[in-house]
Amino acid sequence: MILVEGVSFKYPSGVEALKGVSLTVKDGEFIAIMGQNGAGKTTLVKHFNGLLKPSSGTIRVDGVETTKTTIASLSKTVGFVFQNPDHQLFSETVEQEIAFALKNFGFEEAVVEKQITWALNLLSLEQYRKTSPFMLSGGERKRVALASVLAWDPQILILDEPTIGQDHEQKEKLRQFILQLQTQGKTVVIVTHDVEFVAECNPRVILMNEGKIVADGEGKEILTNTAALVESSIVLPQVAQIFKKLEPLGFPSNVIDIYEAKDLLLNAWEKQQR
């Protein structure tokens, strides 16, 4: 569990990126943090694994205050995958990249080997085992970064903009993958702009603006809140746009799921035929 209480954070430049944020992330939750560039999303999640320490307020991960422990020990619980994989990757081969943290955590050689193979399979990267991460495409490098974190099996996983540069199929795989982590009881926090992806996943959504949380709730509720979304530079998912415009015809306006949309429209049409 992550407990955030009254956290403010000021960068050395004087920019106040977080202004009194409080939030509880329960074990096994799936949360999407959304908001425009500069809203404080990445700054907030960087506090979860101790990369940043609050200027005031406290963050507790499983009861331990982040200021009273090291990033290394927090990392074992909280895996962080950066937005730009190039900020994370540095090894000569994909295999070495994944092995790096595992070795640092002191896993035995056999375990390291097993985990590497597992992570490579999971993210369809087997064929690149001996390839330099820098020879790969942007989307593939993102998957290497993800594999290198998943390999040590952290309880809490933070993904910063995981869908950027990913095609439809990769996004669908990522969605399935997050669902799978959910069934294992893992906590997943994603930072994203991708409304269509969030609409498909339907997690708890936290909307941030200018260093504050401005909305927090079910995906269905937040992703159909036009006023809050526009203020955060977010466009409504397409299904929600359709139902907003169909409201005068008597349809509910809080629909984000395409299958629910189909059922509602078909029912209305069939009733009309009778």
Added chain:
Amino acid sequence: MESMAVIESKSLTYTYPGASKPSISDVTIKVEKGEFVLITGPSGCGKTTLCRCFNGLIPHFYQGELTGEMIVAGKDVTKFQTHELAKHVGLVFQNPENQLFALSIEKDVAFGLENLGFSRPEMRERVDWALKLTGIYDIRDRSPHEVSGGQQQRVAIAAVLAMQPEIIVLDEPTSFLDPLSAERIFEVIHELNQRLGITVVLVEHRLDLTARYATHIVIMDRGKVCSNGDTREVLRNEETRLVGVGIPKATLLHQMLIKSGMNISKVTPLSSDELVKLLTEVLVPR
């Protein structure tokens, strides 16, 4: 009859130096003047490689092996240098930071013109025109590195526009932007296409935001063109979905409703507005 094609490739096949197989193979496409073409397909399908052929970066910069033909604005890209082709075709990339370097936005936009030896008054006129068109005239004195990602991408587009190319090629120009900034960039591009008749080639995964603007769509898979034609026709085709292309939700929902027997117009919608219009034709208020 005179052909109006501004881009025409015939059996274009290209292999990067040292690669064992071609990144694009047997690509034959034709883009008419004034079209808005969307190129999409799974990661690694060869979209970016194809873009690099449009202004001769392939084969002049990347070398490797190129066979077949690529004619852009009447010029064979293998026979003209990139700077020559740059007068006709401008490229905008995914990450604007890689493209910007000058001390002010204005200087960045003027750079290409300086290189081509334009006179000062002519440069002034073109730069102001491009800055106004992209909505960044008021911030022209600021450093491109201190403005938002959306504004940076506008600078990159303005720099390309100042050259007044006939064709503008954009390779996932908004992937680093928030959705509203992305939507605004696409609106700017759409307007350039509509008002100035500039031919647009846009490489993009997010069809939800872009399909509505495209007159023509090319879908690539594993280096080959697998679908090529009218946007509505291609997107309603079952095979397009099987390639793993993210069909706009409005288009998908329309297909689902037709399949379930709803008697709705068969004209494939590309945006939520278009679908709502079709739905209000058949549904009465409750």
